[in-house]
Amino acid sequence: MTAQTNPSHEAPFADIVERMQSMLADDLAATEALLVERAISPVDVIPDLSGYIVSAGGKRLRPMITLIAAHACGGANPGTHALATAVEFIHTATLLHDDVVDDSDLRRGKKAAKNVWGNNASILVGDFLFARAFTLMVETGSLEILRILSTASSVIAEGEVHQLAAASRTDLPTEEYLSIIEAKTAALFEAAAEAGALSAGPESAKHADALAAYGKNLGLAFQIVDDALDYGGTTAVIGKSVGDDFREGKTTLPVIIARRRGSAEDQAFWDRVLNVEQQSESDLAHAIHLIRSTGAAEATIREAHAYANLAKAALRTLPDDEWRRALSDLADFCVSRAH
Numbered sequence: 001m002t003a004q005t006n007p008s009h010e011a012p013f014a015d016i017v018e019r020m021q022s023m024l025a026d027d028l029a030a031t032e033a034l035l036v037e038r039a040i041s042p043v044d045v046i047p048d049l050s051g052y053i054v055s056a057g058g059k060r061l062r063p064m065i066t067l068i069a070a071h072a073c074g075g076a077n078p079g080t081h082a083l084a085t086a087v088e089f090i091h092t093a094t095l096l097h098d099d100v101v102d103d104s105d106l107r108r109g110k111k112a113a114k115n116v117w118g119n120n121a122s123i124l125v126g127d128f129l130f131a132r133a134f135t136l137m138v139e140t141g142s143l144e145i146l147r148i149l150s151t152a153s154s155v156i157a158e159g160e161v162h163q164l165a166a167a168s169r170t171d172l173p174t175e176e177y178l179s180i181i182e183a184k185t186a187a188l189f190e191a192a193a194e195a196g197a198l199s200a201g202p203e204s205a206k207h208a209d210a211l212a213a214y215g216k217n218l219g220l221a222f223q224i225v226d227d228a229l230d231y232g233g234t235t236a237v238i239g240k241s242v243g244d245d246f247r248e249g250k251t252t253l254p255v256i257i258a259r260r261r262g263s264a265e266d267q268a269f270w271d272r273v274l275n276v277e278q279q280s281e282s283d284l285a286h287a288i289h290l291i292r293s294t295g296a297a298e299a300t301i302r303e304a305h306a307y308a309n310l311a312k313a314a315l316r317t318l319p320d321d322e323w324r325r326a327l328s329d330l331a332d333f334c335v336s337r338a339h
Helices: 007-023 025-037 045-055 061-072 078-102 113-117 119-139 143-166 174-199 202-229 253-261 264-273 283-293 296-317 322-336
Strands: none
Touching (some): 007 025, 007 322, 025 045, 025 078, 045 078, 061 078, 061 174, 061 202, 078 113, 078 143, 174 202, 174 253, 202 296, 253 283, 253 296, 264 283, 283 296, 296 322
């Protein structure tokens, strides 16, 4: 993993997303229309702020998972579009809240909304988007889908609080780290895939468990790569400032591995810098050096690949068609971002 974007790796995997966007063109257009329509409010700051972050784009990875899962189980429909929109609203709401909690300056390559409208507006508009998401879920008429996504929403919040409570803990076990990211990230991937499958109709229920397993493992792979990129990616790749996790004192997998493999002097370094009040300007560069020199970067990416492979293995019960292959390619895309 290098600190520079590698065009030889970037282009083929960018093509994966572009191909999926082409396959889903009509579905994504319907979803984008709903994102705009359901953010309308007579209170101007709501559509202005939500439109600011939604229009910043991102790859719409979670809505794509919902849509492709539906197609893999028989086909997407207006209910699927509503779910894809709900999933993106939930994700956007968590981003707005996270940026306030983490005091982040960038989101999707732009100024964080809280730096434009302030913390209070960001939190309250995030609440509004959560409410809109629940309205969209109810409109599907499925109590099971409502259960899946509402449960995921509470699990995400628990994961964020768990992460906050674990901040600056240099002795964080790998298992606890995985529990945190399973809640704060993988839960929405899992719900997006499972709900998408169920939206395709009664016959699709037989594939729901497989797609839930796919989504959970895909989400774990995605977050592990994100955590690795914080020490070796570019802002263009991850859409936020490099080193944000470090500056916030988050104990992520590359840190856990580097500290475990390091000398007593290295461990003392990590114990100091994960207390954000004791960091200095040069500490990030040394942290990146330690993560590379101990092989923690490569070990972290190997872990991400293992979860991506579990995600792909979960798809074996689905019909072997372009939609199953698209889901498999998404797993490859998620881990490719580290190269």
